[in-house]
Amino acid sequence: xxxxxxxxxxxCVFLFFLPSPAVxxxxxxxxxxxxxxxxxxxxxxxxxxxxLEKNGFRVKIxxxxxxxxRRRALGMDERFSSxxxxxxxxxxxxxxxxxxxxxxxxxxxxxxKTARSDVIGLAAPGMPQGSPGMESEQPEDFxxxxxxxxxxxxxxxxxxxxxxx
Numbered sequence: 001x002x003x004x005x006x007x008x009x010x011x012c013v014f015l016f017f018l019p020s021p022a023v024x025x026x027x028x029x030x031x032x033x034x035x036x037x038x039x040x041x042x043x044x045x046x047x048x049x050x051x052l053e054k055n056g057f058r059v060k061i062x063x064x065x066x067x068x069x070r071r072r073a074l075g076m077d078e079r080f081s082s083x084x085x086x087x088x089x090x091x092x093x094x095x096x097x098x099x100x101x102x103x104x105x106x107x108x109x110x111x112x113k114t115a116r117s118d119v120i121g122l123a124a125p126g127m128p129q130g131s132p133g134m135e136s137e138q139p140e141d142f143x144x145x146x147x148x149x150x151x152x153x154x155x156x157x158x159x160x161x162x163x164x165x
Contacts, residue, residue, distance in 0.1 A: 031058040032106070034093075037070045038063060038084035045084040048096050048133030055099035057088075077151050080123035092121030092147070096131035101144045101157050118148045122156060130161050 034052055038045035040063045049059040064070045068078065071085045074092055082095025091109065093102055105122055108114040123145045124131055130139020139161035146156040 031056055032088060033057075034059045034086050034088050036061050036084055036086040037067060039067050040065075042083050044096070044127065044133045046133075047135075048084065051132035052099050052102070055103070057099065057102075059086075075120055075149070076123070076147065079151075080125045080145065080147060080153065082123070082125060082127060091119075094121065094123035094147070095125060096128060096133050097122045097124045097144050098132050098157075098159065105146075105156070118150065119146060120149050121147050123147050123153070128159075131159070 034049075034057045036045065036049055036059055038061060046061070049061060052059050067083075067085065068081070071078065071081060071094070074085060074087065076085055076092050076094050080094050084095065086093040088102065088106065091102075091105060101122055105119070109116070109119065124142055125145065127134055128140055128142035129136035131142055141161050142159050143155045144157045144159065145153040147153050
């Protein structure tokens with residue numbers, strides 16, 4: 001009996017359309033694992049973690065005595081720093097980035113046509129009032145930045161504050 005083998009071209013086409021584990025988890029109600037590093041006692045970090053969990057992520061929190069050193073070791077430039085740094089697969093998330101932005105980047109990075117090898121993650125530098133985990137009566141506009149391995153960044157998504165008028 002002769003073994004069945006796919007021609008190399010068919011195998012390549014099959015692998016091209018095979019979604020990544022992150023996409024499968026997102027599309028099938030699975031929860032994506034997040035490892036968040038934060039300073040001890042920071043309540044807004046816990047609120048951001050709760051925001052992620054409400055949006056389908058499973059967050060493990062690890063308190064860090066030296067968050068700046070941890071951030072540097074992971075490859076996130078200090079210019080983008082906030083009160084916590086998270087890792088989701090190969091993607092870093094710095095600060096109070098909305099879950100929708102994280103999901104969008106994960107989806108883009110899981111598709112060969114939209115994946116970019118120079119991207120290390122997203123950041124919402126500082127602690128923008130009105131961002132997830134930083135809810136406020138005086139929200140401010142803020143940008144989610146796309147961070148590249150060379151240290152450069154660009155606006156990934158602009159968030160306009162919802163003000164009571």
